[in-house]
Each structure stands twice: as structure tokens, then as C-alpha cells.
Amino acid sequence: MVYFELPSKKELDSIDSKERLNIFRQYFAASRYDRLIIQKCLLSSAYNEASSSEVKDMEKKHDENYYDKVKTIKEYGFIDEFIIAVKEEERAIQKIIEAYDKRMRMSSL
Numbered sequence: 001m002v003y004f005e006l007p008s009k010k011e012l013d014s015i016d017s018k019e020r021l022n023i024f025r026q027y028f029a030a031s032r033y034d035r036l037i038i039q040k041c042l043l044s045s046a047y048n049e050a051s052s053s054e055v056k057d058m059e060k061k062h063d064e065n066y067y068d069k070v071k072t073i074k075e076y077g078f079i080d081e082f083i084i085a086v087k088e089e090e091r092a093i094q095k096i097i098e099a100y101d102k103r104m105r106m107s108s109l
Helices: 009-013 017-044 050-076 079-107
Strands: none
Touching: 009 050, 017 050, 017 079, 050 079
């Protein structure tokens, strides 16, 4: 999985909101990548039972990392900007879901 290190408060303070938004977007890109890695391991658990516990560990680490990032961003005072990036990410994921829904409906005809 990808380790994403959030810049320090001092570093975030020294850049403008557009740059901070880009950093938050990079975090979400890394998070999506990690989710794909977790999904790949989950799939492999069909033939490799050992990967089942690995998937659970990865899920736990991924979720804890997210909550830690949110806590840190709140402490740094940038939660409003982070929420902008969160809502962008939600919209992007919704578009992906809609594309899959459309494909799945088309294939069931």
C-alpha cells in the first residue's frame, strides 16, 4: 500500500489553498490506489486463505489512516478545505458508480 505523508502544519500554512487542495486530492488518489490493492488481495483470498487476515489488516490500517488524517487536518485548522476535497472525491466516486450501474444494466439486457 502507498504511504501518504501529510505535510506539516507549517508547510501547509506556507502554501495557498489551491496547493493544499491539490495535496488533499493526492491523498485521495493514494487512498483509491490502496483500496484497489485491498480488493486485489480480497479476490486472491478465494485461492489463498492466508490473505484473508492480510485483507482485514489492510482494511483496518486504511480506515485508521483516514481517521488519523482527518483528526490531524482538523487540528491544523484546514478541515473546511479538506471537506471541499472530500466532496469532490464523493462526486468522482458517484460518477464511477453510475458508469458501472449503466454497464451492468446494459449487460443484463
